[in-house]
Amino acid sequence: MPSPTSGTTKDLRTCEDGDCTVEVREGDVIPFGESVRAPDLTIDAIGPAGVDLRLSGEGTTSTFSGQSPYQGGGVSTYNGTDFRVLEIKGDTAVLRIKPNGL
Template structure:
């Protein structure tokens, strides 16, 4: 992903393909992020975030078949697919 494509996630609504080390920008309006992709593989996708106050959020083993999205504050994250060392993620406002 290019930095411009990742900036599209700053509003908390995007679909992106990521690999280990990808940094997703803070969705300030949804009080979440920024997130770093720390792992992508057969076990799923691991995401971590440290907000401005120092609060840490970790989403480990996120998978397409986990039964629904994970939510941090007002941002939901869903893994659509994992192929090798890449994953397709959808970020969207939580309901």
């Protein structure tokens, strides 16, 4: 069975379609294309308490604080796109972003 982090990339542009597994650092901004109903995703913090994610665009800001691989359901959703932290390693984290079928 493949690792949940297999296929991970550091190229944030692969997330433009809202379907990627990507390694991020604090301060990274993931831009989404027009087909994704979510504003750009900013990685505000990565640490032992989890990853803080912020979606912000025209008149919209949503924050998901303390996201971790160990949280309850593990998935945060915004407008049909799921965000899951798969792994935290020091100052990096691996995120799985994908459409949730809405």
